[in-house]
Amino acid sequence: MSIEESILGIEKNLNNNVKLIAVSKTRNIDEMEHAYEVGVRDFGENKVQELINKTEKFHKDVRWHFIGHLQRNKVKYIVGKVDLIQSLDSVRLLNEIEKRYGKENLIANMLIEINIGREENKSGIYEEELQDLLQACEKCKNVKIKGLMCIIPKGTNEQCKHYFKKAKLIFDKLKEKSYQNISMDILSMGMSGDYKIAVEEGSNMVRVGQGIFGPRKYK
Numbered sequence: 001m002s003i004e005e006s007i008l009g010i011e012k013n014l015n016n017n018v019k020l021i022a023v024s025k026t027r028n029i030d031e032m033e034h035a036y037e038v039g040v041r042d043f044g045e046n047k048v049q050e051l052i053n054k055t056e057k058f059h060k061d062v063r064w065h066f067i068g069h070l071q072r073n074k075v076k077y078i079v080g081k082v083d084l085i086q087s088l089d090s091v092r093l094l095n096e097i098e099k100r101y102g103k104e105n106l107i108a109n110m111l112i113e114i115n116i117g118r119e120e121n122k123s124g125i126y127e128e129e130l131q132d133l134l135q136a137c138e139k140c141k142n143v144k145i146k147g148l149m150c151i152i153p154k155g156t157n158e159q160c161k162h163y164f165k166k167a168k169l170i171f172d173k174l175k176e177k178s179y180q181n182i183s184m185d186i187l188s189m190g191m192s193g194d195y196k197i198a199v200e201e202g203s204n205m206v207r208v209g210q211g212i213f214g215p216r217k218y219k
């Protein structure tokens with residue numbers, strides 16, 4: 001299947017209220033161009049250098065989503081270049097983002113990444129760490145939290161469902177409260193293999209890479 005056909009097929013499964021992010025990590029500009037041609041304007045990257053290279057070469061009317069683990073010493077490179085940092089996962093990272101965006105008088109829009117499966121090798125915070133991070137966000141001037149992101153453990157459909165439900169519960173609970181700088185608009189969950197289940201469980205942003213561009217080859 002071509003990139004174009006894959007995208008149209010996925011979009012057929014999504015309502016208008018669900019945003020498709022084309023995860024373009026490891027893909028070249030030519031491949032991304034196929035996605036652009038059928039109307040995709042949201043691209044996800046997980047490496048700072050790759051993201052910056054692509055922002056320089058690709059269309060200017062696209063939105064860039066940073067979806068990888070963000071190191072504090074790299075924050076300075078992405079200020080003003082990404083539309084949504086989906087992977088806020090510590091108070092230390094938050095403080096660096098607040099400082100760097102503050103210097104440029106810009107706002108960082110972000111999602112808090114939750115390690116919903118409590119996997120040691122994955123980034124994201126545990127649920128019990130949320131309150132401290134939320135409180136720190138409330139004190140910021142250059143940060144807006146727009147929702148949550150999670151990457152679930154690999155598993156059966158039933159297991160996927162379980163973790164998506166868990167994330168949706170946290171999302172809904174936070175949505176009821178009112179915090180400074182924090183709104184729960186976006187619940188980013190679901191990838192190539194499980195995006196349909198994620199949407200059934202309340203996701204409104206799915207991040208699909210291989211399902212669009214084919215299997216990834218790492219060099």
Ligand SMILES: *Cc1c(COP(=O)(O)O)cnc(C)c1O
Nearest residue numbers: 023067191192207208209210211
């Ligand atoms: C790579 C990646 C995806 C996309 O994964 P696919 O299996 O290619 O759909 C989604 N989210 C994050 C955070 C990723 O790193």
